[in-house]
Amino acid sequence: MSQTSIELQLLQTDQSKSYPEPENQYQAPSELQLTEQPHNSHQLPQRNPLQSEQQLLNSERQKKLIGLLLGFFIGTAILGLIYYIQYGQNTGSINNAAYVTPCVSSACQWAAARLSMSTDPFTQPCDYFMSPCGSKGSPLKSRGGQRGHSMQGYSQNLMDRPAETEPENKKDHRTLTEDRNLSRKHLLLQYLRGILETNHSSNSSAVRKTKDFYHSCLDTKSLETAGAEPFLELIQKLGGWAVSGQWNKTDFNYTLGLLMREYGTFPFFNLYVGKNPNDAPSNRTKRYIQIDQPDLLIPIEWNSEKQQSRAKAETLRPFLSSCQSYLAFLGSPPSNRLFHVGTFISLSSELAVATSPVQYRRLKGQLYQRITIRELQSQAPAIDWLGCLQAAFHPLSLSEDDQVLLHNLPYIIQMSKIINRWLQKPFISSSSFLETYMFLNLLHTLMPAMDSRFSETAKNMSLALGNVEEEVPRWKHCLLETETGFDTVLTHLLSERIARQKTEEIIENVFFSFISKIMELKWKDHKPFQHFIDKVYSSPPRLWSSQISDKGDLDLLFSEVTISSNGFFSNYLQLLSLWQKRRSKLLAEQTDAAYSLSVTPALVSDGVVFPMGMFVPPLFHPTYPKAMSYGAVGFLVAKDIFHLFVREIFSHNETMYAVGECVWAHYLNASENSGQVEASVLSEGQQQELWLQYSALQVALQAYHHSLSQNPADTSVSGLHHTQLFFRSFSQVSCDIDQYSEFMPLDPSFFIPVMCAKSDLCPTNPQCSIKALQNQSQTC
The missing domain is CATH 1.10.1380.10 (Neutral endopeptidase , domain2)
Known part of the structure; x- marks a missing residue:
C-alpha cells in the first residue's frame, strides 16, 4: 500500500480505530468546498460547509486530510506541467516512440496484438460513434465484432509463467447464458477455465480435488455410459x-x-x-x-x-x-x-x-x-x-x-x-x-x-413453451458447477495470481479521485451533501481477501471431500453436501460471504468491497503500462463506484444535468452533421447514465495522473503516447455489459473526442473533432 492510503486511512481494515462514528465530520480545504452555496444558506450558521453540526474530527486527522488533498491536486498540476513541457511540442505525432519506454512482457505482447485487431477511435470519423453499444443494424454492430475479437480469452499458459523479461448465496448463476465477449463475467470464466485446465501440478489437495471435479464434469462419455x-x-x-x-x-x-x-x-x-x-x-x-x-x-x-x-x-x-x-x-x-x-x-x-x-x-x-x-x-x-x-x-x-x-x-x-x-x-x-x-x-x-437424455428432454420442453435459450458450452456449465462447491478454492487461486499492491493502488487512486469529483458538484442543499460525504467517508474501499490464505487450512477445509476422477454423479452429491455446509457456515459465522465469480463491487457494512475477479486479463495484468490499466479496469472501477452512490448524487445535485446536456449537445451536433439521427430528448435514466460514465472516465484519467505524480515512470504498448494508450484501452471496454447498459444513449467512446477537445490533453486530435457550439462550452 502507498503512503497515501495510510495517511488518508481509506483502506484500513480496523474500522473502529480508523474511522469516526457517522456523526463525526472532517473539514476539507477551501479548494474543495461547495462550488455553489445552498439555496437556503442564509438559514445556516456561518461556517465551513463541511464542518459538523455536532463536532469536528481531531486536528491531527484534519491536517492529514487537508495536506493529502492539497498534495493530490498540486501533484496533478505538476504532472500536467511536465506533460506540457515534455509532449506539448509533439502533439501532432501519434506514435511518440522517442518519449515512451516499450513494455516487452508476454502480457504486453498480447495487448499489442489485441490493439492491432481493434479499431483506433482516434482515426475514425464522427459517424463511427453514432450508435449506442450493441444496437442492431447499426455501424456499431460490425465494429463491436472487432472489439469482441480483440477481447477473446487469454492463453492461461502464457499468463501463468513469468515473463521472459520480468472475486448471497442463491445459485442464480446457473441460469447464465453465453455472454458477449465484452462481458467481464465471460472474461473471468475464461481465465478460471485456463487455470483449471492447465497441467501444472499442485501440492494442495484442495486444488487437486477442485480440478478433478471440473474434469469429471467435462467427461460426458462416462455420464452417458452410467445412464x-x-x-x-x-x-x-x-x-x-x-x-x-x-x-x-x-x-x-x-x-x-x-x-x-x-x-x-x-x-x-x-x-x-x-x-x-x-x-x-x-x-x-x-x-x-x-x-x-x-x-x-x-x-x-x-x-x-x-x-x-x-x-x-x-x-x-x-x-x-x-x-x-x-x-x-x-x-x-x-x-x-x-x-x-x-x-x-x-x-x-x-x-x-x-x-x-x-x-x-x-x-x-x-x-x-x-x-x-x-x-x-x-x-x-x-x-x-x-x-x-x-x-x-x-x-x-x-x-x-x-x-x-x-x-x-x-x-x-x-x-x-x-x-x-x-x-x-x-x-x-x-x-x-x-x-x-x-x-x-x-x-x-x-x-x-445425469446423461443427456434428461437434459435434452428438458430442453425440448422449453422450446415447446417458446423459450429460446443460447447453448451454454460444457466448460462453462462445469465451471459454474465447480464454483458452487469450491468457491473458496477458486478465490484462493485468484489470490495467488493477483498483483495485490497494484490493484489496491488502482482502487485507492480511483476512489480518491471519485471523492474529489464529488466535491466539485453543485449540491442543492447542505444537509444531503453532508450526509453523503459522511457515507462515502465511512465506506472505505478494499480488495476482498480470502479468509483462508494458507494452503494447509484450505486442504483441511476440504479434507472430508472425496472426488472421483471419473464419477461425476457421486462428485455432484459431494458438491451438494458442500453447499449445505456453506449455507450452515453462512448462518453460523454471520459474516459476508464471498462470491468468487463476482465482477462488480458491493457496498457492505464496513466499506466498498472489490472482488478479485475484476482484475484478470485481458482487462488487467501487473506488467501492463499504468495507462492501459487505468484506461480499462480503472474506468470500470470508477463506473462501479458511481453506480453504488448514484441515486443520492443524482437526487441532490445540479451539475450532472449541465454536464450531460453538454456531452449530448456535442453528440447531436456530430450526428446531425453526419445525417445519422435527429435531435431527441433524453430520459432521466439516460441523463444519469450519460453523466455517470463521462464522469467515471474523468475520474479514471485523474487517478492515472495522480499515479504518475507519485511515480512518473510508465511504459507503453505499440509505441503509443500514454494518454492515447489510456483512451485506446478505454475504448476496448467502453461497451462493457452491465445492468445499466440499456440507459446509455450513445457509444461511450464518443467521450474521447469530447475530452480531447481540450487542446493540451491528447497528443493527437481525433478525426472526429468536436467544434465549439453556440451558447455551449467547447469542453464539458
Whole structure:
C-alpha cells in the first residue's frame, strides 16, 4: 500500500480505530468546498460547509486530510506541467516512440496484438460513434465484432509463467447464458477455465480435488455410459419409490428433511440465508433463515384480474410428456407412468394457486415477515419445521424460539393444508404421491449430473413453451458447477495470481479521485451533501481477501471431500453436501460471504468491497503500462463506484444535468452533421447514465495522473503516447455489459473526442473533432 492510503486511512481494515462514528465530520480545504452555496444558506450558521453540526474530527486527522488533498491536486498540476513541457511540442505525432519506454512482457505482447485487431477511435470519423453499444443494424454492430475479437480469452499458459523479461448465496448463476465477449463475467470464466485446465501440478489437495471435479464434469462419455443407474441406486438408499414398485413407506417429514440436508432439494418451499433490510443499521449484519415459496417445476402464470396464480393450461401437455419421458428413462412400467405424473401435476397445480409474484407480495407487505419456529409450526403444522430446519443447517443447534423470515406466509399456510389433504386421501398409498412429487424434484436437482437424455428432454420442453435459450458450452456449465462447491478454492487461486499492491493502488487512486469529483458538484442543499460525504467517508474501499490464505487450512477445509476422477454423479452429491455446509457456515459465522465469480463491487457494512475477479486479463495484468490499466479496469472501477452512490448524487445535485446536456449537445451536433439521427430528448435514466460514465472516465484519467505524480515512470504498448494508450484501452471496454447498459444513449467512446477537445490533453486530435457550439462550452 502507498503512503497515501495510510495517511488518508481509506483502506484500513480496523474500522473502529480508523474511522469516526457517522456523526463525526472532517473539514476539507477551501479548494474543495461547495462550488455553489445552498439555496437556503442564509438559514445556516456561518461556517465551513463541511464542518459538523455536532463536532469536528481531531486536528491531527484534519491536517492529514487537508495536506493529502492539497498534495493530490498540486501533484496533478505538476504532472500536467511536465506533460506540457515534455509532449506539448509533439502533439501532432501519434506514435511518440522517442518519449515512451516499450513494455516487452508476454502480457504486453498480447495487448499489442489485441490493439492491432481493434479499431483506433482516434482515426475514425464522427459517424463511427453514432450508435449506442450493441444496437442492431447499426455501424456499431460490425465494429463491436472487432472489439469482441480483440477481447477473446487469454492463453492461461502464457499468463501463468513469468515473463521472459520480468472475486448471497442463491445459485442464480446457473441460469447464465453465453455472454458477449465484452462481458467481464465471460472474461473471468475464461481465465478460471485456463487455470483449471492447465497441467501444472499442485501440492494442495484442495486444488487437486477442485480440478478433478471440473474434469469429471467435462467427461460426458462416462455420464452417458452410467445412464440413470446412479440415480436409481440413490433412490433405493432413500427407501425406494412406489413408481418402481419398491417402496418402504418412509415417513414424509423424514424424507423431506433428508432431501434438504443431503441433496439441496426443497420441494415445497425455498430455504436460504440472508439479511433483513428492515433491520436497524446497528443490526444489519445479522443473517436469518429465510423461507420462501418454491420454484415449482410446472410453468405458472399470474392472473392480475383475479390476483391469483395458476398453471399454464397450454403447457400441461408438453409438461406431461416430458415427465413421462423421465419416468421411462428411470425404468418405470408404462402402466404406472400416467397415473403418477397425473397426480404430480395435480399437486403442483394446487401449490401453484397459492404462489404469487414478488411485486404483489411486496405490495401486500408479505416480505421479510419475522416469526418464531414455534409460531410457524402452529400456522403450518404439516411440516416438522424444527426437524427439517435442523437437518438443513446441521450441525447447528436450533430451537423453537429462533426467528426466521417468511416471504409468503399465505402460501406456507395453504401449502400445509394441501399436504394434509393429500396425506388423508382414501388411497392405500396416498403418501406415495407426495414421495413421487419430492423425488421428481430431486431428479430436477441432480439432472446436471445425469446423461443427456434428461437434459435434452428438458430442453425440448422449453422450446415447446417458446423459450429460446443460447447453448451454454460444457466448460462453462462445469465451471459454474465447480464454483458452487469450491468457491473458496477458486478465490484462493485468484489470490495467488493477483498483483495485490497494484490493484489496491488502482482502487485507492480511483476512489480518491471519485471523492474529489464529488466535491466539485453543485449540491442543492447542505444537509444531503453532508450526509453523503459522511457515507462515502465511512465506506472505505478494499480488495476482498480470502479468509483462508494458507494452503494447509484450505486442504483441511476440504479434507472430508472425496472426488472421483471419473464419477461425476457421486462428485455432484459431494458438491451438494458442500453447499449445505456453506449455507450452515453462512448462518453460523454471520459474516459476508464471498462470491468468487463476482465482477462488480458491493457496498457492505464496513466499506466498498472489490472482488478479485475484476482484475484478470485481458482487462488487467501487473506488467501492463499504468495507462492501459487505468484506461480499462480503472474506468470500470470508477463506473462501479458511481453506480453504488448514484441515486443520492443524482437526487441532490445540479451539475450532472449541465454536464450531460453538454456531452449530448456535442453528440447531436456530430450526428446531425453526419445525417445519422435527429435531435431527441433524453430520459432521466439516460441523463444519469450519460453523466455517470463521462464522469467515471474523468475520474479514471485523474487517478492515472495522480499515479504518475507519485511515480512518473510508465511504459507503453505499440509505441503509443500514454494518454492515447489510456483512451485506446478505454475504448476496448467502453461497451462493457452491465445492468445499466440499456440507459446509455450513445457509444461511450464518443467521450474521447469530447475530452480531447481540450487542446493540451491528447497528443493527437481525433478525426472526429468536436467544434465549439453556440451558447455551449467547447469542453464539458
